Amino acid sequence: MYISLRDATPKPTPTARRTGTRVSSVVITLGIVSMLTDVSSESVSAILPLYITGVIGLSMVAYGFLDGLYQGVSAFVRIGAGWAADRGGQPKWVAVFGYGLSALARVGLLFATGFGALTAVITADRIGKGIRTAPRDAMISAASTPDNLGRSFGVHRMLDTVGAAIGPLLAFVILMVIPDGYSTVFVVSLAFAILGVALLGLLVPGNRRATAAAVASGSVSEPRVRFRWAQLRDPRLRKLLIAAGLLGLLTIGDGFIYLLLQSRGAFAAEFFPLLYVGTNVAFLALAIPLGRLADRIGRARIFVLGHLALLGAYVVAAIPVSGVAITVLCLLLLGAFYAATDGILAALASQFTPPEARATGIASAQTVVAVSRLVASTGFGLLWFVWGRESAITGVAVALAVVIPAAALLLATPRRPRSVAE
Amino acid sequence: MNQRARIAWLASVSVVVLAAATFYGVAQWHLTEQARSAPSAVDVAAATVDGPRIVFRNTALGEGYGHVASVPLENPGGERAISPLVCDRVDATSVRTACLRVLRGVLTTYESQLYDAENRLERAWPLPGIPSRTRLSGDAELVATTAFVTGHSYATVGFSTETVVTDAAGRSLGNLEEFALLVDDQPVLAADRNIWGVTFTDDGRTFYATAASGGRTWLVAGDLEQRTLTAVKEGAECPSLAPDGRRVAYKKNVGSGGEVRWSVAVYDRHSGEETVLPITQNVDDQVEWLNDETLLFGLARADAPGDSDVWAIAVDGSAAATIFIEHAWSPAVVR
Numbered sequence: 167m168y169i170s171l172r173d174a175t176p177k178p179t180p181t182a183r184r185t186g187t188r189v190s191s192v193v194i195t196l197g198i199v200s201m202l203t204d205v206s207s208e209s210v211s212a213i214l215p216l217y218i219t220g221v222i223g224l225s226m227v228a229y230g231f232l233d234g235l236y237q238g239v240s241a242f243v244r245i246g247a248g249w250a251a252d253r254g255g256q257p258k259w260v261a262v263f264g265y266g267l268s269a270l271a272r273v274g275l276l277f278a279t280g281f282g283a284l285t286a287v288i289t290a291d292r293i294g295k296g297i298r299t300a301p302r303d304a305m306i307s308a309a310s311t312p313d314n315l316g317r318s319f320g321v322h323r324m325l326d327t328v329g330a331a332i333g334p335l336l337a338f339v340i341l342m343v344i345p346d347g348y349s350t351v352f353v354v355s356l357a358f359a360i361l362g363v364a365l366l367g368l369l370v371p372g373n374r375r376a377t378a379a380a381v382a383s384g385s386v387s388e389p390r391v392r393f394r395w396a397q398l399r400d401p402r403l404r405k406l407l408i409a410a411g412l413l414g415l416l417t418i419g420d421g422f423i424y425l426l427l428q429s430r431g432a433f434a435a436e437f438f439p440l441l442y443v444g445t446n447v448a449f450l451a452l453a454i455p456l457g458r459l460a461d462r463i464g465r466a467r468i469f470v471l472g473h474l475a476l477l478g479a480y481v482v483a484a485i486p487v488s489g490v491a492i493t494v495l496c497l498l499l500l501g502a503f504y505a506a507t508d509g510i511l512a513a514l515a516s517q518f519t520p521p522e523a524r525a526t527g528i529a530s531a532q533t534v535v536a537v538s539r540l541v542a543s544t545g546f547g548l549l550w551f552v553w554g555r556e557s558a559i560t561g562v563a564v565a566l567a568v569v570i571p572a573a574a575l576l577l578a579t580p581r582r583p584r585s586v587a588e
Numbered sequence: 589m590n591q592r593a594r595i596a597w598l599a600s601v602s603v604v605v606l607a608a609a610t611f612y613g614v615a616q617w618h619l620t621e622q623a624r625s626a627p628s629a630v631d632v633a634a635a636t637v638d639g640p641r642i643v644f645r646n647t648a649l650g651e652g653y654g655h656v657a658s659v660p661l662e663n664p665g666g667e668r669a670i671s672p673l674v675c676d677r678v679d680a681t682s683v684r685t686a687c688l689r690v691l692r693g694v695l696t697t698y699e700s701q702l703y704d705a706e707n708r709l710e711r712a713w714p715l716p717g718i719p720s721r722t723r724l725s726g727d728a729e730l731v732a733t734t735a736f737v738t739g740h741s742y743a744t745v746g747f748s749t750e751t752v753v754t755d756a757a758g759r760s761l762g763n764l765e766e767f768a769l770l771v772d773d774q775p776v777l778a779a780d781r782n783i784w785g786v787t788f789t790d791d792g793r794t795f796y797a798t799a800a801s802g803g804r805t806w807l808v809a810g811d812l813e814q815r816t817l818t819a820v821k822e823g824a825e826c827p828s829l830a831p832d833g834r835r836v837a838y839k840k841n842v843g844s845g846g847e848v849r850w851s852v853a854v855y856d857r858h859s860g861e862e863t864v865l866p867i868t869q870n871v872d873d874q875v876e877w878l879n880d881e882t883l884l885f886g887l888a889r890a891d892a893p894g895d896s897d898v899w900a901i902a903v904d905g906s907a908a909a910t911i912f913i914e915h916a917w918s919p920a921v922v923r
Binding site for chain 2: 215216279281335338339340341342343344345346347348349350353354356357360361364365368369421425428435436437438439440443544547548551552
């Protein structure tokens, strides 16, 4: 039995197997855009709780209630933006709108003093994020070739995560040098957001690629193929959505894993607020190697293997052993999980969708994952209380161990002639 | 626009934006340095304050900002004695001071500390997030801490608090989220349960706190031995037990139409009577009883980020709130 994707890739020559195709400059530029934007957004989110409680003097209770709302809004916006990008054939400008909205929200942050204003600003920022993700991923996939898709997404996610790691550090350095220097953090954040939008708007080619695709398919003078929902009917996409949804239902929030580590070890307890930084570092270190590996041995396979890393993280968190090594191993496994699934999911979704419907296809997969993970976290929170945390995580680990082979079967297809496999 | 023009534009935008941000940062740094090294904006006492006093976090600009300060009970508006302790939330008795701190740095962490009467550090343990509330029991043998749990970059569970009761030796008596929550004798199992804002009774075992789930909040009576939280009343947050042990003051949402505005209410456990106090501002603090007739609470200054005042109001609701201590936060009455 073979993963169909492997058949889709032209058989690489021994040299190509090692080096692969170079990643397009468009992908690198988009990665830097994401990096700048992540520095911008993560620097603010790292200090926002401090700002809300310490400076504005509000508790975070109401803020928390709104958080669930954002998740829902963001999911709808994401599919809508994917559709708009496909429909208009201008993914770049939809992405620019998304990045621009987030940058505008940064301007609002400088003037927002009340809780209501702050909430509006944060909501605008998240909507911007929901809008830009799918069109951007569609652009990455359009700028890649079938044999370097995984690597391209790996490069992008690596740059993106570098930004996510730098942002909080930058914000805390500013606060260390300027106590209560929140406005400086907001100004610096705005600066990075503007740089990101400027880079995207000025240096990333717009709809030229659509023309290039038309040239490639030999239909230069013909009008572009229009987006139709029917283009999302590929059974492989449907299987991907089902598999990703099932796995997502067993993907609990990192927060729970951190809480388990914290409850057991002094090291994890002391550095609890920083554990996500460790996960990010592992993610960025592994994004490219795992992306390349996915191009070689099959993206679906890496996607499934990534969930084995997640299972490993559950097991490490569940066993009654503590220590620095256990904490580090757990964060490494979590980082490997993100590196093997985040970009790879977009790569898989774009593989199973024609170019005209690509942004919608990617958005659908990402929305399925986001919604199923939200359900997972809510449900797990209940188990956490009813069963106790060790039993709850053990239960989820067992369920995941059962679902992973099922997902592997679902994503694997018998060897077919290449022409059929596209 | 050709490629060269695009790159020129990008370079110009980058230079302008980075220069502006740097200029702003350096200017802010200068202002802060000036403010920090300036003498305190309020009168500072040379000696420490002994006897009945109010301990609080000093928010007056200048030297001593963020330090724990105290004023005598009989002269709260007078000059303040500033201690070397730096805390974001503070509670004190004559025996001990509980202090929640943000340890700023490139890797910012949070800590809970206990000091003895001479401000010597007795115990410290890490907090999982930003300090929110802390309260000592009357004999200072128990300390409750509430922190906003942060650091969930990928978490989708949203907001959460962690409230832990610890004894003076630093042993945890339990995370209150793991206690059984009973509303109308029915257990609440929802995953979004959050518990915060503890106030102790004098028996070393029971306390009051806030429990929240599904957008509702309750005043709950807690028991450290049975590990239960029993709802007493709906719509009450951050309780504070009166010295008489009978009345409880708390934050109450008096906003209408989905808007949240917190005032303070006083609930008499014997008569079941609730009095909402005439406060026009939005209160977000755990109130403190100055005595059986007066409540203290902190209010942030809208026009000065990082500054706040402690206000006082009569519990019978006969008069509006007035400023009690300027440039102060997190008051604790030491009797």
